[in-house]
Amino acid sequence: MTCEEIMKYRNENNHFAAFLGIRTLEMKPGYAMGEMELQEHHKNAVGSAHGGCIFTLADTIGGAAAASHGTRITTISGDFHYLSAAMEGCTKLIGTAKEIKYGKKIRVYDVEITDDTGRVIAKGIFSYYNLGTPWAEEG
Secondary structure (H helix, E strand, C coil), X not given: CCHHHHHHHHHHHCHHHHHHCEEEEEEECCEEEEEEECCHHHECCCCCEXXXXXXXXXXXXXXXXXXXXXXXXXXXXXXXXXXXXXXXXCCEEEEEEEEEEECCCEEEEXXXXXXCCCCEEEEEEEEXXXXXXXXCCCC
16 A cells, blocks of 8 residues: 555544544655644643643654554554643644654654644654554455
8 A cells, every 4th residue: 555545544544533633644654744633622621732632643643654664553652751731822733753763573753743833742752563464454
């Protein structure tokens, strides 16, 4: 499958990400970018985007970059740091993932979350395990 086909499949079949409004918009080998439009249901008790939503965006986009090589993957770790709150006035979060290591079994990505003004909200390093099953096959 091409990156475009993998991205389309993931956008249509990652039901939790879709529930949160996360869409992968760009994918090429070792790279992915996507976004989440912030709604009231994304907010925590202090009015900022809930950390779980931010982490899910990062994991989803990191996973898209890892999956871009054509095989199914699963997350094995995420070292994530929240740097700024996504507070009032922030309407969208954008995630980008760039490959650090492409191994036969382990793939590692630098993931950054920014808001719609370019302010860095969070950064992390995510690792994924290559399940070895091509996207074209049933997993």
